[in-house]
Amino acid sequence: MSDSVIDGKTAGPIWKSPEMAARRKKRHAADRRLQLYGIAAITFAIGFLVVLISSLIYTGASAFVQTKAQITVNLTNADVPADDIQGANWRSIVRTAMLDLLPEELPRSEQRDYFAMFTSNAPYLVRDYVVDHPDLRNKEFTFKLPFADPVDQFAKGQISRDTPEDRRRINDKQIGWFDTLQAEGLVSKPFNTALIFNSDSRFPELAGLAGAISGSFWALLVCFLISFPLGISAAIYLEEFAPKNRLTDLIEININNLAAVPSVVFGLLGLAVFLGWFGLPRSAPLVGGMVLSLMTLPTIIIVTRAALRSVPSSIKEAALGIGASKHEAIVHHMLPLSMPTILTGTIIGLAQALGETAPLLLIGMNAFITSPPEGLLSASTALPTQIYIWADSPERGFVSRTSAAILVLLAFLIVMNGLAVFLRSRFERRW
Amino acid sequence: MVLYLLLFLVLASLIAYFVASRRAVAAAGTDLREMHSRPVYHGMNAVVYTAVPAFIFLLFWLLFENSVIDFLVLGSFPGSEALNSSEKALLISEIRQVAAGNIFQEPSQAVLNAVEYLKSLRVTSTLLLSAAVFVLAIAGAVVAVMAVSKRFFARHRFEKAVTWFMIFASTVAILTTLGIVASLLFEAYQFFKRVPFYEFLFGLRWEPQIAIRADQVAGQGAFGAVPVFLGTMLVAALAMAVAVPIGILSAIYLTEYASKPFRAVVKPVLEILAGVPTVVYGFFAVLTVAPALRQLGTAIGMDVAPNSALAAGGVMGIMLIPFISSLSDDAFAAVPQMIRDGSLAVGATKGETIRRVLLPAALPGIVGGVLLALSRAIGETMIVVMAAGLIAKMTVNPLDSVTTVTVQIVTLLIGDSEFDNPKTLAAFALGLMLFIVTLFLNLIALRIVRKYREAY
Incomplete structure (x- = not known):
């Protein structure tokens, strides 16, 4: 670089001039500031998570x-x-x-x-x-x-x-x-064994989660039984069989859209269609599971399609080449290979469904019920709706019990997500 | 009973499977290769024939059984023509309660007769259903077993059945959307028959607590949804004010500055925020954030409502951070390294590259993500149900209490489910608005994101 001439005398290279140095300093400071903002943002978010968890543990621990x-x-x-x-x-x-x-x-x-x-x-x-x-x-x-x-x-x-x-x-x-x-x-x-083994009660000292846990279990079971086979079948069809036409385009847009429809709208659907038109009983885990399955379905379809897509085509072609039918190639070879990914996605979808509250409120799973449900059609609550009921209770004793119930719910979610992570790391194949 | 029928179907399918596959082996004679399909497909085909028609029949029967029985019982009840729909619902639930043995007061003779009729109908229904399921299952099994022969294309049949099931499964998504649209439109139409459309859309007073029974004391009711919409927008705006800067800044740091191990640890931790159920955030907002804000407000001499929009919106914003962060992350990752290198090569600092080159290039993706997050914020329910207010106020003061569309939907529908008064129907009108707005936002966002992805 040529030396610059300022006021008739040589002052060294221009990038060494004090003005440029000052400017450089400013630019680097701006760079550092941006970094700092980033760190601040992350600290804020994580700090909030820490406050959330610790305040729940702080208020909830005593209820155990x-x-x-x-x-x-x-x-x-x-x-x-x-x-x-x-x-x-x-x-x-x-x-x-x-x-x-x-x-x-x-x-x-x-x-x-x-x-x-x-x-x-x-x-x-x-x-x-x-x-x-x-x-x-x-x-x-x-x-x-x-x-x-x-x-x-x-x-x-x-x-x-x-x-x-x-x-x-x-x-x-x-x-x-x-x-x-x-x-x-x-x-x-x-x-406090009552917290786990009792059902709901008006008295905080006797109130427990047994009814809510079994209600959630039945609802999730129904959700799994509906959404898992339907989701996989739909994904296979869309990925492997569907002709490229208006109808399949419409289906795809629909699936992407359903994944983003607010959960409370699914509750309205359940209320109007399942309860109103079909006359299914209120507060039943069956209806809860059906509503949740409609919400989980898009997740499972999307995950399954991605998993099928990631299986190398050579595997399918090899199967077809030795005379397997298309169905056989998929069911015997591609599906087993993508099963770990599908299961991982399903578990994550079910974990989301477990925490879902609003649709269950609308179909009446927030009733006051003092015994665990006897089956799919008897009235019941679910874990998140039980949390909502307790959070709404005026008795002070329910504050710590609500936190405790949340900790129980979070424990279930951690176990499910942990299982998903384990499945992914243990069985998932990278091609 | 249903359980037994299902067990019967499983058992019948198993038997059909074995009989059909045995017959296939026998039909093949000495050389199995002469069969078109392997025995297992003959068996599976028999399972389809046995179980599927009977199962579909069973499902439909169960779906419509209750409605038909109710209709018949009501039809036989003396004087039921004069009742309106809520009285009918009360009557039928009383009859059902008595039939189940829960008698609170001595039922009238008419009710007792109806109960007898109901019970006899139920018995008839069960008998008819069982008979039909038996006949369908056995007929299907017989047809399938008889069809077994060397040249019977059992595999084709079975695969065709499977394909049809897959097609049905794919249409469930469409059916769900149709169900949502149909139910919302239908109930909202009922609502707009009672409350004029323009009053709902432009009215400034929202007081839905009207009398459900004639003898109740309650307000006249007003269904102007503008304050509710305004409250929703206020809460959503507060949420975005928290989520957008924090989400984007953390995405910038994580993609551009952070070391690999830092990113590997921090990103999943941030994702935890997205996995926490919303009811937990709602409780947290009530338990911790709202009191803290109130204390802070008192300390600096400001009046903060106990269920302020700020608490609900702020906590909702926290929930959306990972959402925006990961979508911006994707947007940054999609910008080719070349562009970054070019900027650095002409002497820009990393910060300048990010601000002047990366952000503009990733902007469409980020905007798409923000729109998706906005649609979530509008549709988010539990946080606002627990932390925001119930009373609709025309205000944009974040320290005041406001109500949102989702809060109103939930509070209007919890407790009673009679579909014949404006109060419950209003929830469906609100739901329709919510569905339309979020659908619109999602479609735009998805389009922006997709279009942008094709750019590089």
Whole structure:
């Protein structure tokens, strides 16, 4: 490069001039700024993910344990008929057991507050326990009884002792009794089995996810049984057989479009067509699964087509060359080779379907149902709709349970996606 | 019962398969090569003949059984002609409840008669269905087994059946779209018969909480959807304001600056954001983001509504980051390396190359991605159902509470499903609008993306 002449004297090459250096500095600074923005954006997104997960764990972790009181039920003198265990006066039996926990006698006026500390289903819990173990009928045994929600929260430190009495749902007397029970070593916090094995309940301390999990399971099963065969068949037809004409173009546009239709519209479809026109029952996992399958279908079709396309044509041609029919070449050779990819895509599609909420709300899978569904046609909730129901509940105790339910849902999703990743890395072939 | 019929079909198919394939072996005599089709195809063909017609019949029967029975029961009920459709639905559900043994109050004699009739119809229906399935299955099996011979083209038959199934499977996508369009149009038409179209499209008041029963106390109802549309646009705009810059910037960093291992770790982590179910985001918005925004607002002296549009839109934006990021990623990747090298060779810095060369070249792809994300934001339901408001307000203040189309659809339809009052029908009109707008956005976006892909 030639030297530049400024003001009549030689000042070295122009790119060494202070102006150019300053400019270069500015340009590089701009470059670094862009990089910085990028890092900031990524940090923001990942930071948000971290906040999301940690806030869920923070609020949800406490719901995995349940504060319980160990009561001693004495049935030696109680009148529990062998042929009608359910008919005994369980209310008074359990109340006696509760009162026995305290060293001093309670005046009648205070008993009401005291009993309110325990779950109001206590008599039924003890009754069902004895029904399951009839040999306890005239014995003395201990039973771990869940505390009611306010006491549970107090024990977990979510309600502070320092809050003025009229602003918390547990009063000073109840705190006193709780301290007494704790001092006697009767309070424990075992794993909250109710969260997994119970169905929904009005009482947070008894509410669980069993119904929602089995509802989700049935719906996903239906979804898989419909969308998997249909999706693969449609993909094979479109990829290998379909003539290039208006109709197949229309089908392709349709499939691409369905993948982007808002999920709530599928709910409207299910409501109007499956419930309204066909008269299928409301809240049924069958209908939920049918709606979800329509949403999963495009995913499976797209994945299967890509998988079939990636199988080298030499394989198909070799099969055709030794006399296989086109169907045989596909079913015997191309499909098995692309199966890992198809399965991976299917699992990911099902994982998406598992988290889908809006369409299930519209077909009524947000009902209050206290027992797991007996089959495909009985009313049921699903995991995401259960989360929605609990999130909407006014009781404070449902906040941590909602987070816990979300953690359970996320655990299912992680397992499914993990399975997909495993399948991909283990079996997928690159050509 | 249905389960038993299905089991019967499986069993019958198995038997037909074995009989037909055995017969094929026998028909071949000493040399199997003289057969046109291998025995397995004769067997499979017999399975198709046995199971498919019976199964299709079973499916259709089940789909229409309930409606037909309801129709017959209602028709026999004295005085049912005078009832309107919601009273009819109530009556039929009462009859069904009594038939199922859930009796809350002593049913009238007419209802008891109807229950008897319903039960007898159900028995008849089951008998007829079973008989038909048996006959169809056995007739199919017999036909297929009798047809087995050396020159019977069983493989062709079977493959043809499979092809037809595949064609049917491909049309499911069309049927779904048709079902969506038909149901939305039909119910929306019912709605527009009661509420004029222009009032819905241009009205400024949205108060759908009207009386469903005559004795209920409720407002008169107003179905002007402009505030709902405005709220939807506000939330979507907020979401895009978060998602677009962050998505594009992270895509730029990941494709152009980041080292390979960094990219390999960060990209999947970002994708997690897209895999989190929306109900989780909704709960997070209510639990964490909205209170935080409210506290922040109080701290700087601004009044933030507990269910502000900002909380819902912001969280929705986070959800869309990976979506925009990966679509922009694809767009950047599609720009040929040559163009990048050319820019660097004339002395541009990496940042200048990105801003002046890469971004313009990738712009169509990015715009397509943004449009797709916008269509998602408009159609996104759970986040706004949980975090946005229910009351339609004419405002563009992000700190205020607004409602969206999807929120209204869900709240109008949760609880009751009577299709004969404007309140529930309004949801379908909103759904129709939503479908049209998102369809339009998707088509444009797909077209832009595709056109752009062909450019290089």
